Amino acid sequence: MSTLTATQQVQDAVYALAHAESYVYAARLTGLYRSADDGQTWQPLLESFDQPLAVTAVAAAGSRVFAGVNGAVLRSEDHGETWQTIGLASPPPQVAALVLSPTFASDGMAVAGTVEDGVFISEDFGETWVAWNFGLLDKHIYTVAVSPHFRNDQILYAGTESGIFRSHNGGRGWREVPFPMEYAPVVSLVISSDAPSLLYAGTESAGLFISTDGGLTWGRCPAIAPDAAVNSLQIEDGPTPGLWILLDDRLLFSADRGQTLATARPLPPQQRALCFSVQDLAIVGFADGMITRIG
Amino acid sequence: MKAKQKPGIVFQPQVHRAMQQGIYKLVSAIRPTLGPLAGGVAIDPLNVAEVLPEYLDDGGLIARRIIELQDRDEDMGAMLVRSMITRHYERVGDGTATLAVLFEAIFNTGIRYITAGGNAMQMRRYLDEGLLLILKALDSMVVPLVGPSALTRLAYSLCRQEDMAELMGEAFDLIGEYGRLDIREDYGRVLRREYVEGNYFHGGLFPRIMQPEESTARASVENAAIFLCDFEIDEHRDLFPILQMAKEANVPALVIIARNLSEAATSLLVAHNRMNLFKVMGVKLPGLNAEDRMGALDDLSVLTGAKAFVKIAGDSWVNIHAAQLGQARRVWADKWQFGMVNPGGDPRKVRQHVQRLKTTYQSLLDLEDRKKIQERIGSLQGGSVTLWIGGFTEPEINARKSQAQRAALTMRAAVQEGAVPGGGLALLKCKSVLETRYRRAGSVDERAAYGCLLEALEAPARVIYQNAGYEPGEVLAQLNGKSSLSGFDVVRGRVVNMMDAGILDSLMVLKSAVRNAVSTAALALTIDSLVHVAAPEMVGKPT
Incomplete structure (x- = not known):
């Protein structure tokens, strides 16, 4: 079985990263990869498929792994050793985002955002997926955020080509969020784990926005340039809680809700995806296929 | 018939007496339909081929069927109320019985004062002032309706059918205030719903x-x-x-x-x-x-x-x-x-287009015009719910369908503007605001106007209790000293928290009823004479 080193560059791109238990997963143009050593080496997982599959989204919880490909979601229950393909709809949608409920182990709730076809929801651990797009006026989904208290509030947000939509019923019905349309598309979204009405929205080319009232009003984060691309956002709950912001060329950390920022490390440009390993190492994926670990 | 009537002018005290009588007759036909345990009204069929009388429990439709009273003077009072009710019905679609009862209460109390020598024009001014206070008080009671359980509770208070309430609560939670809900007759015996994907x-x-x-x-x-x-x-x-x-x-x-x-x-x-x-x-x-x-x-x-x-x-x-x-x-x-x-x-253009339609919707007054725009918004939003209404007999299906349509109309209004405690409680709670003004009234006219309103605010609750077979005085005495959300549930026959019990009214419907009742009654009280004109001669005979 072939492996890649952490910084080895291949002709592809990293679209998403996820980690669960002791594994880190990377969704890449050339397929899905898994690392068991905090991103030092990577092992391809979809070699059993006849043709190489471009994986555009990945999510994992426990031993279950989900990978978004064109027209389907791939599901594995054994850390990616074996796979099952679950078709979404016809014509085949392109999955852009995959997220799992914080209580996925008990509720089996997963959400797939697609590039043209809105949101698909699964409530049975990914066995079946149903399109739920009531009120979703913009079906170009780039990112989906699940409330940390999803079990109680059933709140989801979807970042789209024209702004943000909110669902209060587990993704079955959607309402517009008054996010200024001129700053869209919204490509990254994250909800604070300690204050559920605190929401961060990263745009493709208009910086970072913060809402403290569940999306009713928005303010620009002054510390981020107004033309910056905010590719990924992560909330850190560990010993130093804060917000990680992945721009095109820098990884930033804020411990005070975006008011002041510290640069974790300057990096080459074209950063795309971010996740944290079990050892709290930041793992960054790039548009040219490179993956870097930041200690 | 009016066509045979001669012209004439009628003066006081006949004007007040006759109008009051006409208003009483029309409102009495609608009064039994107020509340969850209300009765219906049987209407003589217009079509001679029909044998069975038409059964109605909707104040707006009943008012529409009353075309004329025999007595010309009484007819003018009745037609004034009819026009007010049908206008309200066309714009809002519900709350007509509350409107009729409120109007009659204000008019009757006002007439007593004016007959005793009061000034109708001064009173009208204070009635309009009081109206603003009531509307403000109602606004302060509003609660937003979020989530299927709150919506189901509201639906149940409107239709009193558990299966229908559950489906409607679920439907409105999905489609929201502008979404598309089609209510159709079904051949089956039960209710069912169907989700339609896309636009x-x-x-x-x-x-x-x-x-x-x-x-x-x-x-x-x-x-x-x-x-x-x-x-x-x-x-x-x-x-x-x-x-x-x-x-x-x-x-x-x-x-x-x-x-x-x-x-x-x-x-x-x-x-x-x-x-x-x-x-x-x-x-x-x-x-x-x-x-x-x-x-x-x-x-x-x-x-x-x-x-x-x-x-x-x-x-x-x-x-x-x-x-x-x-x-x-x-x-x-x-x-x-x-x-x-x-x-x-382009999703941006779609959202802007929908926003424009929403602005148009808000500016329209006619219910049919609003419905058309709402359907367009619903189609654009994507996703719709079809509620299939079944039953054992055709009349049952028709009655349930019309009940579902009325409930849907009120629910849409409630989702748009929120809800207030139902069962007449919200109006009862407005009394405290007016009582202060009543006590501090600087003139007899002001005191009389606030007195009228105070009495009228009790009227809907009294009628609801009476229609359900309770003695209104006794029930109101039970509510004294209870918390602000405590009201009388006539179905269960006990005092409950109205919000928890899901006994709710749409704020928009209630405000519209109060606004129409007070302003029309204030105007009606200033009428001093009635003029009957001769109907113009028909040119040619209809063939």
Whole structure:
């Protein structure tokens, strides 16, 4: 079985990263990869498929792994050793985002955002997926955020080509969020784990926005340039809680809700995806296929 | 009949007496319909072929059926109320019994004061002042309705049927204030609901062009290009430029939305579909009149990104190019309607278009006009719910359907503006605001006006209790000293927290009823004489 080193560059791109238990997963143009050593080496997982599959989204919880490909979601229950393909709809949608409920182990709730076809929801651990797009006026989904208290509030947000939509019923019905349309598309979204009405929205080319009232009003984060691309956002709950912001060329950390920022490390440009390993190492994926670990 | 009546003028005290009598008669016909344990009204059928009287439990419809009272003076009082109720009914659709009862209470108390020498014009001024206080107090009680359980509770308080309430609560939680809910009769005995994916419109397949699948009775195409026009395409050669361009653009499928396709045009498309080329589907442009069709063209154009070719604008598609076609991921159609799943219009433009329609909706007063705009918004939002109403007999199905339609109307209003405690409690709670003004009144007229309003605010609750077989005085005494949300649930026969029990009223409906009742009563109190005019002679006899 072939492996890649952490910084080895291949002709592809990293679209998403996820980690669960002791594994880190990377969704890449050339397929899905898994690392068991905090991103030092990577092992391809979809070699059993006849043709190489471009994986555009990945999510994992426990031993279950989900990978978004064109027209389907791939599901594995054994850390990616074996796979099952679950078709979404016809014509085949392109999955852009995959997220799992914080209580996925008990509720089996997963959400797939697609590039043209809105949101698909699964409530049975990914066995079946149903399109739920009531009120979703913009079906170009780039990112989906699940409330940390999803079990109680059933709140989801979807970042789209024209702004943000909110669902209060587990993704079955959607309402517009008054996010200024001129700053869209919204490509990254994250909800604070300690204050559920605190929401961060990263745009493709208009910086970072913060809402403290569940999306009713928005303010620009002054510390981020107004033309910056905010590719990924992560909330850190560990010993130093804060917000990680992945721009095109820098990884930033804020411990005070975006008011002041510290640069974790300057990096080459074209950063795309971010996740944290079990050892709290930041793992960054790039548009040219490179993956870097930041200690 | 009025046509035979002679002209005349009627003065006081006959004016007040007769108007009061007329108002009493009309309101008495509607009063039994107020509350969850209300009765209905049987109406003599207008159609001689009908044997059974018409059964109604809707104040607005009952008022509509009362066309004339025999006594001319009483008739003027009754028609004043009728016009107020029907206007309210057309704009809001519910709350007519509350409106009638409120109006009568204000009018009767006001008449007592004016007969004793009070000034009607001064009183009118204070009534208008009091109205503002009531509206403000109602606003302060509003609670937003979020989540299926709150909506189900509201639905139950409106229709008193658990199965219907559950389905309606679920439906409104999904579709929201503008979403599309179709209520249709079903052959089954139970209620059921159906979710329709995507944006759908009334306008079915043109026959023969594409055969629907047998299992679903629907035809569908994927990744379709959309040609949109309001033309009646008569000549088959008119389709050549479209088909040629679609072939050159290599489209996977083509959907032609037009007002009509002639037999010749249809035949061309039938022949085309037999060839091994892209498939063509033809569907009818929605809308029964020019205005509706223009609305549909607008909506479909924004939704799909297609250029709309409009006949009246002199458009021609001789030089059509691919960029003028719209896109949709999937289009389906059956005999009556067609739908689009994930149409390809610019989402920013779609949202702006929907926002414009919402602004128009807010500015419209007529219920039918609002309904049309709401349906357009619902179609654009995508996703709709169809509620199929079944029952054992046809009258039962009709009665349940009309109940569901009324409940849906009120729920939509409640989702838009929120809800207040129902069962007459919200109006009872407004009394505390007026009592302060009543005690501090600087003039007799002011005191009389606030006295009128205080009495009137109790009237709906009293009628609800009375209709359910309770003694209103005793029930009101039970509520004394209870918390602000405690009201009397006439179904269970005990004091409950009205919000928890789901006994709610739509704020918009209630405010509209109060506004109409107070302003019309204030005006009616200033009427001092009645003038009867002779009906003009008919020119010629109807044949």
